[in-house]
Structure formats: structure tokens, C-alpha cells
Amino acid sequence: MRLLLVEDDNHVAAALSAVLARHGFDVTHARSGEEALQALVPEGDCFGVVLLDLGLPDQDGYEVCGKIRKRTSTPVIMVTARSDVRSRIHGLNMGADDYVVKPYDTGELLARIHAVSRRTFHEDTSSGIETELRLGPVHIELPTRRVSVEGSAVQLTRKEFDLLALLAQRPGVVFRREQIISEVWRTSWEGTGRTLEVHVASLRAKLRMPALIETVRGVGYRLVAPAG
Numbered sequence: 001m002r003l004l005l006v007e008d009d010n011h012v013a014a015a016l017s018a019v020l021a022r023h024g025f026d027v028t029h030a031r032s033g034e035e036a037l038q039a040l041v042p043e044g045d046c047f048g049v050v051l052l053d054l055g056l057p058d059q060d061g062y063e064v065c066g067k068i069r070k071r072t073s074t075p076v077i078m079v080t081a082r083s084d085v086r087s088r089i090h091g092l093n094m095g096a097d098d099y100v101v102k103p104y105d106t107g108e109l110l111a112r113i114h115a116v117s118r119r120t121f122h123e124d125t126s127s128g129i130e131t132e133l134r135l136g137p138v139h140i141e142l143p144t145r146r147v148s149v150e151g152s153a154v155q156l157t158r159k160e161f162d163l164l165a166l167l168a169q170r171p172g173v174v175f176r177r178e179q180i181i182s183e184v185w186r187t188s189w190e191g192t193g194r195t196l197e198v199h200v201a202s203l204r205a206k207l208r209m210p211a212l213i214e215t216v217r218g219v220g221y222r223l224v225a226p227a228g
Contacts, residue, residue, distance in 0.1 A: 001024070001026070001117060001183065002027075002028065002046055003020060003025045003026065003047060003049050003113070004027075004036060004039055004051070004074075005027050005028065006032075006035075006036040006051065006056070007029065007030075007031070007051075008032060008057050009053075010031070016051075023110060023178060023182040024175075024176055024179025024181065025113075025182070031057075032058045032059070033056045033058050033059030033060075033063075033064035034058055036064060037064070037071070040074075041071075047072075047074050048074070048075075048117050049077060049113050050074055050077070051079060052064065052065055052078050054079070054082070054091075055080070061080070062090060062094045063094075066095055068095070075117060076095060076097055076098075077097060077112060077113065077116060078096045078098070078099045080100075080101065081101065082101070083101045111186075114183075131143050133168045135168055135171060135225045135226060137149050137226065138207065139151075140165060142165060145158075145161050147207075149207055154206050155206070157202075160206070162184045163180065163200070167213065167223035170223075171222075171224070173222055174222045175221055176220040178220075180196060211226075
């Protein structure tokens with residue numbers, strides 16, 4: 001998932017970016033409100049989440065949130081030291097999807113990022129946006145979580161479906177192991193590597209298409225769209 005981090009403190013941004021990268025996020029750092037808005041001009045909804053610190057040097061953070069909301073539907077999580085209820089309500093009214101108070105636990109922040117991205121995904125699918133994926137003979141129905149190959153239904157476990165759906169939404173793109181574990185299992189990479197390998201092997205067997213999911217040695221996996 002691509003994430004736009006809006007934070008004027010370079011030290012804080014570097015430390016947080018390192019943590020997010022370990023959990024599979026592709027982080028773009030903006031140091032001011034203007035940089036954040038400029039980053040959203042060409043990219044649009046390519047970011048999965050915007051993490052917005054309210055203490056910006058050039059613009060009021062709440063106003064930046066309002067401007068972001070006018071440009072994109074990308075979820076915005078506000079990060080601030082202001083813990084009073086009025087500030088939280090104001091932030092949500094300006095278009096924020098969630099509100100995190102400093103100092104925060106990194107685990108909680110990651111959980112909130114995943115939560116808002118899940119809500120956005122379900123809203124998109126319920127609105128008819130990219131509800132089905134067709135990759136040659138493979139047909140994936142996202143809302144009903146059904147998969148078929150050449151018209152024949154394939155029974156997948158919950159995690160197998162989540163893994164397939166993640167890879168299938170961006171055919172040809174390499175997903176890092178850490179990113180897959182973070183997106184599908186909602187945890188860190190440590191100790192989960194064997195689980196991922198087992199699920200990939202199971203998908204290849206159940207779909208009877210061993211070449212569908214390619215292993216990129218030392219990096220991760222990608223889905224190779226079949227012809228026809």
C-alpha cells in the first residue's frame with residue numbers, strides 16, 4: 001500500500017517511515033501542507049492512506065485535511081498532540097477518517113491504518129467499483145469472495161482468497177513478502193514466512209495453475225496474468 005506521510009519533523013518522519021516500510025508500506029514523505037497537496041495532484045487516489053500531522057509549518061493542518069478531502073477520497077488519519085474532544089470532532093468534521101493522539105503506540109497506528117483501508121475497500125466494492133477481477137480463465141468476485149476457473153468453483157480459505165485478491169488487483173506487480181504479510185495477516189513478517197509459502201503453494205494447487213503466482217527470489221511474489 002502506498003502511504004503519504006505529512007510530517008515536518010524529518011527525524012520523526014525517518015523513524016516512522018522505517019517502521020512503515022518494514023510492514024510493507026511504500027511511503028512518500030511530504031514536509032508541508034503544500035508538498036502534500038502537490039503530491040496528490042498527479043497521484044490522485046494512488047495513495048491508500050494519508051497520515052497527516054497537524055503541526056505543519058505553512059498551513060493549518062485542519063485546512064490541509066479539508067483541501068485533501070476535496071481532491072481525493074483517500075482515507076486521512078490525523079496525528080496530533082491535541083487530545084481534547086472538541087479538536088477530534090473538528091478533525092472528523094473536516095474530513096478525517098480517524099484521529100491518533102501523540103504519543104501513540106506503533107501497533108495501534110498500524111491497526112488504524114489497516115482499519116480505514118479496509119473500510120474504504122468495502123465501500124468501494126459495495127458501490128460497484130472493481131467488484132470483479134478476470135484474469136484469463138480465473139474469475140474473482142470480491143463482494144461474495146467467490147473464485148472460479150473456467151467456470152468451475154474453487155473453494156478457498158479466507159486467507160487464500162485475501163492473498164489471491166491482493167495479488168490479482170495488480171497483475172505483474174511484485175509484492176514484497178513483508179507487504180503481503182502486513183496486508184493479509186495484519187501482522188509483522190517475523191515468524192510468518194512459512195505460512196505465506198504454504199498459502200502460495202495451496203493456491204497454485206487448488207487453482208491448478210502453478211505458473212499463476214511467480215516467486216521473485218529474495219523479494220516476494222507477483223501474479224502473472226494468463227492469456228485467454
